[in-house]
Structures are given as structure tokens and as C-alpha cells.
Amino acid sequence: MRWVITGGCGFVGAALVNHLWQQHRSSIRVVDRLSAGKADALHPVPHKILKTLPTANTWSENQVDVFAFDISDAAAAQFVSQEADIIVHLAANTGVQPSIADPMMDCQSNVLGTLAYLEAARASNPKRFVFASSGAPVGAAPAPVHEGVIPRPLSPYGASKLAGEGYCSAYHHSYGLDTVSLRFSNLYGPGSKHKTSVIAKFCDAILQGETIAINGTGTQTRDFLYVDDAVGAIMRAAFTNGIGGELYQLGNGRPTSILEILHLLEQQAKRQGLSMPPVRHSSPLSGEVQDTYALTRKVQQHLNWKPEVDLETGLERTLQSFLPQAAP
Numbered sequence: 001m002r003w004v005i006t007g008g009c010g011f012v013g014a015a016l017v018n019h020l021w022q023q024h025r026s027s028i029r030v031v032d033r034l035s036a037g038k039a040d041a042l043h044p045v046p047h048k049i050l051k052t053l054p055t056a057n058t059w060s061e062n063q064v065d066v067f068a069f070d071i072s073d074a075a076a077a078q079f080v081s082q083e084a085d086i087i088v089h090l091a092a093n094t095g096v097q098p099s100i101a102d103p104m105m106d107c108q109s110n111v112l113g114t115l116a117y118l119e120a121a122r123a124s125n126p127k128r129f130v131f132a133s134s135g136a137p138v139g140a141a142p143a144p145v146h147e148g149v150i151p152r153p154l155s156p157y158g159a160s161k162l163a164g165e166g167y168c169s170a171y172h173h174s175y176g177l178d179t180v181s182l183r184f185s186n187l188y189g190p191g192s193k194h195k196t197s198v199i200a201k202f203c204d205a206i207l208q209g210e211t212i213a214i215n216g217t218g219t220q221t222r223d224f225l226y227v228d229d230a231v232g233a234i235m236r237a238a239f240t241n242g243i244g245g246e247l248y249q250l251g252n253g254r255p256t257s258i259l260e261i262l263h264l265l266e267q268q269a270k271r272q273g274l275s276m277p278p279v280r281h282s283s284p285l286s287g288e289v290q291d292t293y294a295l296t297r298k299v300q301q302h303l304n305w306k307p308e309v310d311l312e313t314g315l316e317r318t319l320q321s322f323l324p325q326a327a328p
């Protein structure tokens with residue numbers, strides 16, 4: 001199988017590449033401009049960084065080729081996607097705040113970058129095109145969120161992810177491309193040191209001995225999904241028959257408060273001989289949703305997928321991965 005993974009050096013992408021290399025020995029091409037993720041994240045998978053397009057379009061078998069290109073580079077998208085069986089499109093501006101600060105930048109990456117890979121897929125006709133969406137398109141919809149909720153994005157990031165979902169649906173119906181959109185909830189796990197998500201920030205603060213900052217009371221709830229479970233969903237989205245054009249809401253299906261996360265991390269820190277730093281509450285972020293979690297009935301039925309890693313285990317592995325001696 002020949003896989004193209006955009007954003008393959010990022011948090012989710014590197015976990016997927018590692019899984020594919022270790023378990024399936026696939027031929028893998030990564031496209032990543034190495035802005036947020038780094039090629040070291042692929043360790044111990046052998047890989048080579050390419051900064052120019054080679055003259056011959058040959059797929060490597062004994063290493064992962066990392067094409068250090070922007071996803072909006074249409075020529076690179078066409079080159080890389082040639083003869084691909086599966087395209088997993090993960091690369092994106094992933095931040096809400098950067099999208100508010102610079103919506104054109106967000107649109108360039110998340111809308112035009114997605115279109116570049118859909119166009120490349122239209123030419124190369126892979127078996128499946130998997131798109132990483134998010135909970136952001138549904139905005140402040142009351143919990144639980146699901147595929148039937150009317151999307152009302154609160155940020156340019158939510159709007160650009162919704163546009164990506166829209167184009168995936170359109171390319172399925174207009175050109176017969178087998179696209180699948182996955183709306184990930186809050187992902188956590190090893191490989192997230194560069195992320196600014198709440199669990200990554202808490203783990204980092206514990207390791208650095210710095211004050212843990214909580215916005216508001218900490219009673220707000222989120223749906224946290226372990227990264228390997230997200231990889232499992234991507235694998236099922238890639239191989240399940242008859243789901244072209246579909247959209248799935250993913251999560252562990254239950255709300256967890258920020259205070260509960262803190263409490264579980266405190267227990268883990270104690271077990272690992274780490275002392276807890278002080279906690280400081282600041283004013284709540286404006287426009288922040290109080291409670292949210294995903295209803296995952298559709299993905300369970302269609303993909304026969306459900307999360308396998310419980311929060312305690314996931315947090316233990318995550319905190320361990322932040323230790324200085326842990327692999328990159």
C-alpha cells in the first residue's frame with residue numbers, strides 16, 4: 001500500500017507513520033513543511049527529507065520520504081500523490097487563536113491546502129482520502145455534539161475545517177472520490193510536547209515545575225481522545241468499504257472536566273516521583289464553551305470503532321513521554 005500523509009511529522013501524523021511502518025511496512029510519503037512538527041518525531045522510522053522534487057517519481061520502500069513542502073504547493077501535491085493508494089490529509093493550521101489573528105493564513109493552509117490535495121487526488125484517484133476535521137465546525141452547540149448538529153463555527157479555524165468537510169463531500173459527489181472526514185475531539189498522548197492543548201500544557205508545567213494555569217474554574221468539560229485511538233479510527237476510515245463522502249464525529253464519548261484531568265495527572269505525577277507545582281486560576285477565555293462531548297454512535301456503527309485507551313492509562317503514557325529521557 002502506498003500512503004501519502006500530509007502533516008506526517010506532527011502529533012497525529014508521526015503516530016500514524018510509526019504505526020504504518022511498524023505494523024504494515026507500507027510505502028509512505030510525508031508532506032510537511034516542518035513548521036510545527038519535526039522530522040525527529042518519526043524516530044525510529046528511517047526517513048529522508050527532500051527539499052526539491054526528484055526528477056524520477058519513484059516510491060521508496062526502505063525509508064519514509066519526507067517532502068518538506070507547503071500543502072498549498074499544487075505541483076508538489078500532484079507529484080507526491082501520483083500512484084498513492086491512500087491519502088491522509090492532516091496538515092493544517094491547528095490553532096484557533098492564530099486563525100483569529102490571521103484568517104487569510106488559516107484559509108491558505110486549511111482551505112487552499114486541502115483543495116490542492118483533493119485536486120491531486122482527483123488526478124491520482126486513490127482508494128480513499130481521509131480528512132482531519134475537528135469539533136470546531138459545530139461551535140457552541142449544546143452537548144453532545146454529533147454529525148446532525150447544524151455547524152456554526154466560532155472561529156476562522158472552525159470555518160476552514162467546515163470548508164474542508166464541504167469540499168470532501170463535493171469531491172465525492174462531483175468526481176466519485178472516496179473521501180471521509182473525521183471530526184477529532186481533543187487529542188492527547190505521547191508526541192504532543194509541541195502542542196498547546198490543555199493536557200500537553202499541564203504535563204509540561206509538571207515537568208518544568210512551573211505554575212499550572214487554569215482558565216476559569218476548571219469545571220468546564222471536554223472530550224479527550226488518546227492519539228492511538230485516533231490512529232485506529234484513521235485506519236478504519238482508510239479501509240472500511242462503502243463510506244465515501246461520510247463525516248464522523250470522534251471522541252471517547254464522555255465529558256471530563258479540566259479539574260478531573262488535573263487530579264488524574266497529580267496521581268500520575270506522585271507515582272512517577274514528581275512533585276506537583278502550584279495551580280493558578282485566571283479569568284475564563286471569552287467565548288469558551290462550558291461543556292462538550294461527542295456522540296459517537298455513527299462511527300461505532302459504520303467503522304466498528306470505539307476508543308480503547310482509558311484516561312488513566314493515556315495520561316500515564318503522556319506524562320512519561322514528557323520526561324527528559326523519553327524518545328522524541
Ligand SMILES: NC(=O)c1ccc[n+]([C@@H]2O[C@H](COP(=O)([O-])OP(=O)(O)OC[C@H]3O[C@@H](n4cnc5c(N)ncnc54)[C@H](O)[C@@H]3O)[C@@H](O)[C@H]2O)c1
Pocket residue numbers: 006007008009010011012013031032033034035036037038069070071072089090091092093094109113132133134135183184185186187188197
Ligand atoms: N490535536 C488535536 O487535538 C486535534 C483536534 C482536532 C483536530 N485536529 C486536526 O488533526 C490534524 C493533525 O493535528 P496535530 O495535532 O497532529 O497537529 P500538529 O500541529 O502536531 O501537526 C500538523 C503538521 O502539519 C504541518 N503543517 C502545518 N501547516 C502546514 C502547511 N501549510 N504545509 C505543510 N505542512 C504543514 C506542521 O509542520 C505539523 O507537523 C490537524 O488537521 C488538526 O486540525 C487535531
